[in-house]
Amino acid sequence: MEKQLVLSVKNLTKQFGDNQVLKGIDLDVYEGDVVAIIGPSGCGKSTFLRCINCLEDPSGGSIMFDGEDLADMKVDINIHRQKIGMVFQQFNLFNNLCVLDNITLAPVTIAKKNKKALRAQGKTVADVKAEAEKRAMELLKAIGLEDKAAAYPSQISGGQKQRVAIVRALAMNPKVILFDEPTSALDPEMVGEVLDVMKELAKQGMTMVVVTHEMGFAREVSNRVIFIDDGVIAEENTPAEFFGNPQSERLKSFLAKVL
Amino acid sequence: MWNEFIKQFITLKGYENVLNGLWITVQIAVGGLLIGILIGTIIAVVRVMPKYKRLPRILDKICVCYIELFRGTPMVVQLLIGYWVLLPALGITVDSGVPVAIIMFGLNSGAYVSEIMRSGIQSVDPGQMEAGRAVGLTYATTMLKIVVPQAVKNILPTLGNEFIVLIKETSIVSFIAVTDLYKSFKQLGDPTYDYTMPYLMLALTYLIMVLLISWGVRALEAKMKKSER
Numbered sequence: 001m002e003k004q005l006v007l008s009v010k011n012l013t014k015q016f017g018d019n020q021v022l023k024g025i026d027l028d029v030y031e032g033d034v035v036a037i038i039g040p041s042g043c044g045k046s047t048f049l050r051c052i053n054c055l056e057d058p059s060g061g062s063i064m065f066d067g068e069d070l071a072d073m074k075v076d077i078n079i080h081r082q083k084i085g086m087v088f089q090q091f092n093l094f095n096n097l098c099v100l101d102n103i104t105l106a107p108v109t110i111a112k113k114n115k116k117a118l119r120a121q122g123k124t125v126a127d128v129k130a131e132a133e134k135r136a137m138e139l140l141k142a143i144g145l146e147d148k149a150a151a152y153p154s155q156i157s158g159g160q161k162q163r164v165a166i167v168r169a170l171a172m173n174p175k176v177i178l179f180d181e182p183t184s185a186l187d188p189e190m191v192g193e194v195l196d197v198m199k200e201l202a203k204q205g206m207t208m209v210v211v212t213h214e215m216g217f218a219r220e221v222s223n224r225v226i227f228i229d230d231g232v233i234a235e236e237n238t239p240a241e242f243f244g245n246p247q248s249e250r251l252k253s254f255l256a257k258v259l
Numbered sequence: 260m261w262n263e264f265i266k267q268f269i270t271l272k273g274y275e276n277v278l279n280g281l282w283i284t285v286q287i288a289v290g291g292l293l294i295g296i297l298i299g300t301i302i303a304v305v306r307v308m309p310k311y312k313r314l315p316r317i318l319d320k321i322c323v324c325y326i327e328l329f330r331g332t333p334m335v336v337q338l339l340i341g342y343w344v345l346l347p348a349l350g351i352t353v354d355s356g357v358p359v360a361i362i363m364f365g366l367n368s369g370a371y372v373s374e375i376m377r378s379g380i381q382s383v384d385p386g387q388m389e390a391g392r393a394v395g396l397t398y399a400t401t402m403l404k405i406v407v408p409q410a411v412k413n414i415l416p417t418l419g420n421e422f423i424v425l426i427k428e429t430s431i432v433s434f435i436a437v438t439d440l441y442k443s444f445k446q447l448g449d450p451t452y453d454y455t456m457p458y459l460m461l462a463l464t465y466l467i468m469v470l471l472i473s474w475g476v477r478a479l480e481a482k483m484k485k486s487e488r
């Protein structure tokens with residue numbers, strides 16, 4: 001069976017002033033793919049990830065998603081972002097909201113605004129809220145944090161925050177989730193619990209693009225590994241080939257340092 | 260001195276006039292602050308908006324002019340212009356200067372609150388805005404539901420200070436013939452020209468009000484901290 005193309009990036013460039021950070025990146029992500037992006041710091045891997053959902057506006061190139069080019073300023077990016085989850089290095093949970101509200105804010109707010117769809121489905125705002133809360137509790141239960149629903153972000157640990165952040169992304173039923181170094185800001189003992197959630201997601205067939213320094217995760221969980229160096233994709237391969245038989249000198253020396 | 264004050268205040272029912280003046284002072288200060296917070300928040304949000312496009316840049320310029328205008332002239336002059344220049348120019352007649360005072364104090368306070376609010380918004384981690392945008396919320400929704408509530412928490416003590424400044428500054432409204440707290444106490448001394456007790460009592464009343472505000476702000480701060488920690 002042919003896999004569905006979820007995301008297709010063509011010749012993506014990004015410059016900050018005179019500094020050309022991305023020099024033309026092409027990437028096709030298919031349904032169920034787990035793409036690990038690795039590379040030295042400052043190579044542009046995080047910038048690339050942030051360009052995909054236009055947190056940074058791309059300078060050039062195209063990002064096809066759901067039949068539209070996200071790099072086109074005229075496209076309503078808010079609609080598409082609902083279907084592109086994002087998990088940040090610093091978690092970025094909403095500090096003024098409890099865990100449950102962190103998860104339900106976006107689904108409820110967006111459903112409330114779409115009055116036409118609400119009427120068509122014969123639902124009230126209260127129904128939508130109840131549904132979102134039910135789904136949020138199910139998701140929290142799946143990661144063993146249902147007892148933290150009423151807690152504020154400052155009351156839970158880094159690992160718990162990141163797992164809640166993943167659930168917040170999941171609550172929108174995204175087609176793909178972008179992870180921006182999700183374990184880099186965590187204490188070593190908490191890295192495992194977050195990686196376990198991500199492994200479980202991968203097993204369930206979630207499409208993921210993961211910028212990471214966790215070589216173990218890249219090797220075990222991803223089905224494609226990409227090495228970005230100096231704003232271009234320097235090498236791309238299956239994990240076994242990527243780590244077992246690196247082609248370029250640059251990748252060889254990089255792997256020698258991090259493994 | 261004391262006996263005369265008691266006579267004016269209680270026997271001749273001066274306290275009714277004073278209570279009335281107190282009520283007017285509170286109305287002007289609270290009304291002014293609410294308008295000020297509304298205007299200040301709008302200006303602050305406009306000023307921190309990304310400036311790639313033309314419209315935010317023009318709005319930003321307008322806001323800067325507004326702030327400079329209201330910070331650059333004395334409050335009493337603004338009050339006089341509002342009452343003696345703007346009202347006739349707009350062809351409006353009023354029974355009392357109170358609504359004019361509320362609006363002018365609100366406009367003035369908005370200029371100060373906008374700068375307080377802007378620093379509050381800038382003190383919130385940019386990651387909060389990014390997280391809101393990344394789940395598909397609009398800039399405005401994220402601002403309103405995520406960033407501004409956190410900003411308000413950060414600036415609460417400064418906002419309390421603005422309220423204190425405001426309530427004391429309302430004592431100039433007698434310039435447009437409003438009988439506020441100051442005027443009502445002054446009238447107690449007018450029959451004898453002995454203002455010792457009226458003015459000391461006036462000072463005490465302002466002091467008590469300001470202490471109540473500081474206490475209220477501190478209580479609110481403690482409550483907001485508790486809800487998040």
